[in-house]
Amino acid sequence: NLSSKFVALTTEDSMFSRTLLAAAALAGLVADAEAFMPTGPATLPSIQSARINARSSTVGPVMAVPFKNDEGRKMRVAVVGGGPSGACAAEILAQEKGIETYIFERKMDNIKPCGGAIPLCMIDEFKIPTDVIDRKVRKMLMISPTGKEVPIGQTLADDEYIGMVRREILDGFLRNRAIDFGAEAINGLVTKIDVPAKDDMETPYKIHYSNYNGKKVGTPETLEVDMVIGGDGANSRVAKEMDSGEYNYAIAFQERIKISDEQMSFYEELAEMYVGDDVSPDFYGWVFPKYDHVGVGTGTVINRPAIKEYQNAIRERAGKKIEGGKIIKIEAHPIPEHMRPRRVNNRAMLVGDAAGYVTKCSGEGIYFAAKSGRMAAEAVVKLSQGGKMVPTQADMEKTYIRDFDKAYGPTYTVLDILQQLFYTNNPARESFVEMCESEYVQQVTFDSYLYKKVQGNDPVSDIKLLANTVSSLVKNNLRGDLPKDRTFYNPVESLQRL
Numbered sequence: 001n002l003s004s005k006f007v008a009l010t011t012e013d014s015m016f017s018r019t020l021l022a023a024a025a026l027a028g029l030v031a032d033a034e035a036f037m038p039t040g041p042a043t044l045p046s047i048q049s050a051r052i053n054a055r056s057s058t059v060g061p062v063m064a065v066p067f068k069n070d071e072g073r074k075m076r077v078a079v080v081g082g083g084p085s086g087a088c089a090a091e092i093l094a095q096e097k098g099i100e101t102y103i104f105e106r107k108m109d110n111i112k113p114c115g116g117a118i119p120l121c122m123i124d125e126f127k128i129p130t131d132v133i134d135r136k137v138r139k140m141l142m143i144s145p146t147g148k149e150v151p152i153g154q155t156l157a158d159d160e161y162i163g164m165v166r167r168e169i170l171d172g173f174l175r176n177r178a179i180d181f182g183a184e185a186i187n188g189l190v191t192k193i194d195v196p197a198k199d200d201m202e203t204p205y206k207i208h209y210s211n212y213n214g215k216k217v218g219t220p221e222t223l224e225v226d227m228v229i230g231g232d233g234a235n236s237r238v239a240k241e242m243d244s245g246e247y248n249y250a251i252a253f254q255e256r257i258k259i260s261d262e263q264m265s266f267y268e269e270l271a272e273m274y275v276g277d278d279v280s281p282d283f284y285g286w287v288f289p290k291y292d293h294v295g296v297g298t299g300t301v302i303n304r305p306a307i308k309e310y311q312n313a314i315r316e317r318a319g320k321k322i323e324g325g326k327i328i329k330i331e332a333h334p335i336p337e338h339m340r341p342r343r344v345n346n347r348a349m350l351v352g353d354a355a356g357y358v359t360k361c362s363g364e365g366i367y368f369a370a371k372s373g374r375m376a377a378e379a380v381v382k383l384s385q386g387g388k389m390v391p392t393q394a395d396m397e398k399t400y401i402r403d404f405d406k407a408y409g410p411t412y413t414v415l416d417i418l419q420q421l422f423y424t425n426n427p428a429r430e431s432f433v434e435m436c437e438s439e440y441v442q443q444v445t446f447d448s449y450l451y452k453k454v455q456g457n458d459p460v461s462d463i464k465l466l467a468n469t470v471s472s473l474v475k476n477n478l479r480g481d482l483p484k485d486r487t488f489y490n491p492v493e494s495l496q497r498l
Contacts, residue, residue, distance in 0.1 A: 063392060063394070063395065064383050064384070064385075064389035064390060064391050064392060064395055065201045065389065065390050065392065066388065066389060066390075067226065067384070067387060067388055067389060067390050068202055069226075073100065074098055074099060074100045074387050075098065075099050075100070075226050075227075075384060075387040075390065076099070076100045076101075076102065076204075076223075076224070076225040076226050076227075077093050077099055077100070077101055077102070077225060077226065077227045077228070077229065077380060078102045078103075078104065078205070078207055078223065078225040078227070078228050078229070079093070079101065079102065079103045079104070079183070079229045079231060079373075080104045080190050080207075080228065080229070080230050080231065080232045080236075080237065080238050081103075081104065081105065081230065081231035081232035081233060081236075081238075081352070081354065082103055082104070082105025082108070082110075082171065082175045082185070082231075083110075083167075083171050083231060083233065083352060083353075083369060084170065084171060084174055084231075084352065084366055084369040084370040084373065085231035085351040085352025085353070085354070085357075085369035085370060085372055085373035086103060086105070086175075086229070086231030086232070086351070086352070086373060087103070087171065087174035087175040087177070087178050087231075087370075087373070088126065088174060088178075088369075088370045088371075088373035088374045088377070089229050089231060089351060089373035089374065089376055089377040090103040090175075090178035090179075090183040090373075090377070091174070091177055091178040091181055091183070091374075091377075092373075092374055092377035092378055092381060093183065093377045093380065093381065094178055094179075094181035094182040094183040095181050095182070095381075096381045096384075096386060096387065097386070097387075098384070098386035098387025098388065099380075099381070099384065099386075099387045100184070101178075101182065101183040101184065102183070102184050102186055102223065102225065103175065103178060103179070103183045103184070103185050103186065104186045104188050104189075104190055104207075104209060104232075105175065105185065105186075105187065105188075106187070106188065106189040106212070108172070108175075108187060109168055109172070110167070110168060110171065111166075111167060111168045111329065111331060114167050114252070114254070114295075114333075114365075114366070115254075115286055115288045115295060115297070115363070116134075116164050116165045116166060116167060116170075116288060116290065116295065116366075117137070117162050117163070117164060117271070117288065117364065117366070118133075118162070118163045118164075118165055118170075118366050118367060119162065119163075119367055119449055119450045119451070119452060120160055120161065120162070120163070120450040120451070121367070121450060121451050121452055122163075122366070122367045122370065122371075123163055126174075126370055126374075128163070128165075128170070128173070129173070132165055132169055132170055132173050133163040133164065133165055134164050134165060134166060134169075134289070134290050134291040135163075135164040135267075135268075135269070135289045135290070135291075136161040136162070136163060136164070136269060137161060137162040137163075137164055137269055137270065137271045137288075137289065138153050138156055138160070138161050138162075138269045138270075139151055139152070139153040139269055139270045139271075140152045140153055140162075140270070140271050140272070140273060141270060141271070141272045141273070142273050142275075142432075142433045142436050143272060143273070143274045143275070143317065143433070144275060144276070144429060144430045144432075144433035144434075145275065145276035145277070145278070145426040145429050145430055145482060145483055146430060146481070146482060146483075148430070148433055148434070150433050150434070150436045150437050152436050152442045152445070152446075153442070153446070154439070154442065155439060155442045155443040155446055156446060160446070160450060161269075162271070162449070162450070164271070164288060164289055164290060165366075166290055166291065170366075174370070186209070186211065186223075187211070187212045187213050187214060188209040188210055188211045188212060188213075188218065188221070189209060189210045189212070189218060190207055190208070190209045190232070190237050190238070191208050191209060191210060191237070192207075192208040192237075192241070193205055193206070193207050193208070193228065193237070193238065193241040193242075193348075194206035194208070195241055195242060195346075195348070196346065196347075198345075198346050200346075201346075201347070201390055201392065204224035204225055204226055205224070205225050205226070205227075205228050205347070205348065206222055206223075206224050207222060207223045207224075207225060207228070208220070208221075208222050209221060209222070209223070226347065226390055227347045227348070227349075227380060227390070227391070228242075228347065228348040228349070229348075229349055229350075229351060229373070229376055229377070229380075230242070230348065230349065230350045230351065230354045230355075231350075231351045231352045231354055231369070231373055232354055233333075233334075233352070233353045233354055234249055234333070234334040234335060234336050234353045234354070235334060236350065236353075236354035238348060238350065238354060239340060239350055239354050239355075241348075242342075242345040242346070242348040242350075243342065243345060244340045244341065244342045244343065244345065244350060245340050245341030245342050246340075246341075247336050247337060247338050247339070247340050247341075247356050248301060248336075248337040248338065249301065249334040249335060249336050249337055250282075250283060250299045250300060250301040250304075250334070250335045250337060250363070251299060251300060251301075251304045251307050251332060251333075251334060251335070252297060252298075252299040252332065252333050252334075252335050252363070253297055253298060253299065253307045253308070253310075253311050253330075253331070253332045254295050254296065254297030254330075254331045254332075255295075255296050255297065255311065255315075255327050255329070255330050255331075256290065256293050256294070256295055256296075256327070256328050256329040256330075256331070257293055257294050257295075257296050257322055257325040257326065257327055257328070258292070258293045258325055258326045258327075258328050259293065259294060259321075259322050259324070259325040260324070260325075263321060263322065263323075263325070264289070264292070264293075264294070266321060267287070267289035267294055267321075268289070270289070271286065271287065271288045271289060272286065272287040272288075272318070273285075273286055274286070274287075274314060274317050274318075275422075275423070275429040275432060275433065276313075276317075276426060276429060276483070277425070277426055277429075277483070277485040277486055278310070278313040278317070278483070278486070279298050279310050279313045279314045279317060280298050280299060280300045280310050281300060281302055281303050281485065281486075282300055282301055282302050282303075282419075282423050282424075283298065283299040283300055283301070283363065283423065284298070284299075284423075285297065285298040285310070285313070285314035285317065286298070286314075287314075287318050287321070287322065293325075293328060294322060294325075296311075296314060296315060296318060296322060297311070297314070297331075298310045298311055298313075298314050299335060299363060301337055307332070335353070335358050335363060335365070336353055336356040336357075336358050337356075337358075337360070338356055338360075339355060339356035339357065339412075340354075340355055340356045343355045343356075343401060344393050344396045344397055344400070344401060345393060346392075346393050347390065347391070347392075347393070349376055349396055349400065351369065351372040351373040351376050352365070352368070352369030352370075352372055352373060353365055353369060355372060357369060357372050359411065359412055359415045360412070360415045360416045360418070360419040360420075361415040361416075361418040361419040361422075361423070362415060362449075364449075367452060368408065371404075371408075371452075372400075372404055375400050375403060375404055376396070376400045378400075379391070379395075379396060379399040379400040379403075380396075382399070383395050383396075383399065408452070411448070411452065411453075425485050426482050426483055426484070426485055427473065427476035427477040427479065427482055428473060428476070430472075430476045430479075430482060431469065431472040431473045431475075431476050434472050434476075435465075435468070435469055435472065438465065438468070440458070440461045440464075440465065441465065
């Protein structure tokens with residue numbers, strides 16, 4: 001009865017109806033929130049729609065076919081991209097003796113703008129050694145538009161923490177491990193892929209690339225392979241060649257700032273998250289501790305041209321805590337906003353950022369990149385029967401895609417709802433920080449993040465959370481002291497995002 005009342009209240013497409021629906025969904029009162037989400041030009045592309053489109057695109061054979069090759073070689077799989085997704089895929093493939101594994105990476109020392117946070121479950125599952133982890137964060141400080149600070153982390157056990165890494169260190173470790181298992185590394189940039197016809201299971205993919213091999217100028221070369229795994233990031237060449245469709249993206253901007261030892265001690269086990277339209281109209285700003293410096297950054301979809309203004313604002317908000325620090329590195333990179341419409345096409349597939357596996361609200365992608373790479377490769381190994389069979393698109397959709405969506409689809413949906421609810425205006429952002437004062441919210445949030453399963457199944461606490469959230473949203477919308485959101489002119493992206 002309560003669920004039906006909330007559905008009735010959301011028949012009109014208004015901010016109030018969206019607030020009620022999102023809050024109800026978070027509290028578990030609506031089983032499938034997206035089924036009731038108001039539609040129209042102001043709503044986001046649905047994660048569910050992306051998954052449905054991917055599954056409905058099946059063509060060609062529906063079962064693995066025998067591997068045939070006149071050259072007498074083994075079945076070849078090319079992994080394009082040497083980040084967490086590509087490296088973890090190559091590691092699994094390289095252990096199968098019946099498969100030749102190649103991993104392409106243009107920049108072996110690539111430094112990507114990234115908060116660098118990884119969950120506890122990834123450290124155990126992917127056997128990440130302690131020397132790869134720069135810091136163990138056990139406290140997070142949430143700062144609202146008005147400067148209200150809420151520390152979270154008191155629910156963590158002594159052995160629980162968020163690992164902070166530098167991407168150049170983590171990526172290098174994972175990639176080298178794949179190489180140690182037998183993957184052949186190619187220091188090259190893929191420029192073009194000759195793609196076979198959709199129903200052709202025998203013609204190889206021809207990869208055109210510039211082979212740098214540690215040199216400044218690359219040499220044009222080609223390689224024929226039987227399957228392709230694209231782990232080449234948001235601007236994926238593989239995605240373009242396999243016609244995976246487009247997605248909206250955010251720009252992440254980060255400065256690595258060297259601060260004094262005294263200032264650094266403040267961030268010993270602490271990370272900061274700032275919300276407010278001054279630091280981002282649709283995301284958040286952060287200060288995350290690294291080995292001997294901090295990463296200070298922000299991101300946005302709807303006003304990307306103003307990213308440097310938002311970066312200046314996050315530095316101002318951090319204030320004396322980073323004052324006098326020296327900027328040692330500036331980084332910028334696109335972050336996908338949702339999954340691509342098609343993640344598998346014939347014998348090519350996408351993993352990590354190339355597939356769009358970055359969560360809303362938090363912008364997390366490292367774990368899902370590594371996990372998707374591993375799951376895709378495990379499916380290839382199992383279906384190929386030691387390199388004797390070539391998996392089809394239908395095979396990969398029924399294994400890799402289905403299993404990934406089943407395991408992590410709820411996480412993406414919940415975080416999508418959270419972003420639509422709390423990142424829309426300053427009153428909502430203020431409520432977001434207030435909500436984090438709840439010990440129940442902290443417990444659910446950390447458990448969900450650290451172990452990658454949506455937590456929270458306490459009806460009484462869920463209903464209390466719903467009531468408190470709606471009350472806070474109403475209260476903060478009536479306040480007169482909250483800063484008004486700044487206006488800007490970017491109509492197309494604003495409609496797509498908000």
